[in-house]
Amino acid sequence: MSELLTRIFFGGFVRMHVxxxxxxxxxxxxxxxxxxxxxxxxxxxxxxxxMLHQLEQAGYLVSQAEVVGGxxxxxxxxxxxxxxxxxxxKARLRELVKEVLHDDPPTPSIRPSPAPDE
Ligand SMILES: [Zn+2]
Structure with a gap:
């Protein structure tokens, strides 16, 4: 898995997984x-x-230090x-999965179809 892919796409996946x-x-x-x-x-x-610090700063995580095995x-x-x-x-992910993985029928273009007389 390339660094580029990780940087562009997977940062959000990793945060969500965490x-x-x-x-x-x-x-x-x-x-x-x-x-x-x-x-x-x-x-x-x-x-x-x-990422953990960022999620903590955002108020999504709290941390607590514990001593384990010294x-x-x-x-x-x-x-x-x-x-x-x-x-x-999760709601956003569900919506994205619906289109990107289950695009049936396929929607090849996001542009509205031209009117017949255009
Ligand atoms: Zn997991």
Whole structure:
């Protein structure tokens, strides 16, 4: 999966995926990177941590530090706003999937058909 594709398209997918899991249970960076890798996204700490901070700044995640095995680990969970943002994103995703993956009948053009006498 190329860096370019990741930068252009998949940033939003990754944020949504993070939010999805953070609504269900507190997550931390390393396990989230493993989860993303399992789905084919090679996302390193230099990409994931800024995203987590950004989602926290936006009020969608809150973090809490815990000491696990003598090391500090930062857990993130979704706020009510994060949960609502995920629902909004899911509605948009559903709508996009309907057109892009199930385009039946196909809509080859977004332009209105010309009037017969044009
Ligand atoms: Zn997942």
């Amino acid at each position: 939010l999805y899991h953070a609504v269900r249970e507190p997550i931390y960076g390393v396990e989230m990177m493993e989860e993303l890798a399992r789905h084919g996204y090679e996302v390193g700490p230099g990409t994931l941590y800024p 090391k500090q680990r930062k857990y993130y969970r979704a706020t009510d706003e994060g949960s609502q943002a995920l629902e909004d994103a």
